[in-house]
Amino acid sequence: MDIQRIDNYTDTRFSKTVLEQHGAYLIDNDPYEIKITGPAEATVRGKDPSVYAELIEEFRFHAPHITRFFDEAGSLLAEYPVPEIIEVEIDRIQPSQFFVDEEKLAAIRSFIHQPEDVTIQVLPWNDRFISLDGHTRLYAAVQEGFPSVKAVISETNEWVWPFVLEAEKRKIFSPRDLILLSHDDYEVQWNQYCDSVFAQQDPNADG
Secondary structure, eight states, rough: EEEOOOOOOTTTTTTTTHHHHHEEEETTTEEEEEEEEEEEEEEESSOGGGHHHHHHHHHHHHHHTTOOOETTTSSSEOOOOOOEEEEEGGGGEESSSOEEEEEHHHHHTTTTSGGGGEEEEEEEEETTTEOSHHHHHHHHHHHOOOEEEEEEEOOTTTTHHHHHHHHHHHOHHHHHHGGEOOOOHHHHHHHHHHHHHHEEEEEEEHH
């Protein structure tokens, strides 16, 4: 089974809301949607319910605070333990990314209106927290003047450390320091850096 997360906002096979929530997927080239409908709830739709379980697991990798999933008829598909959600001050967050895509920023601003609208995954580190995802949302939170956001404590592997060290080298010490780029520049600069990191981890990789 091939599950592909859609990372654009123009795919006409999906609703605008789902695209903005990053809940659009292709499974073996068929469209599936997970639409967030509440602080911890979401609705799943797609032609083959037998793949919903794996789709939900994939979705929760990016959104562990969503714990109850329903089908279009309102029947409960899956329920997970509610994780502890903490409040973290913006200035105590160390990004693991350097850039923000202005196209993504414009999309997510449609549903960020208060600090409770931003929930990210973090890793405790040196009396601070490393942000493992949600950098666009963090940038929007800074623009909105939010002093803090919601966070779920998560685990990670060694992949994060080259990104954190490089962020520090570039003087990215909080979400306030993230650099806003056009979509095209973001794709080039961020992808180039990621490719260089993965090439160092795998010297036999092409390129």
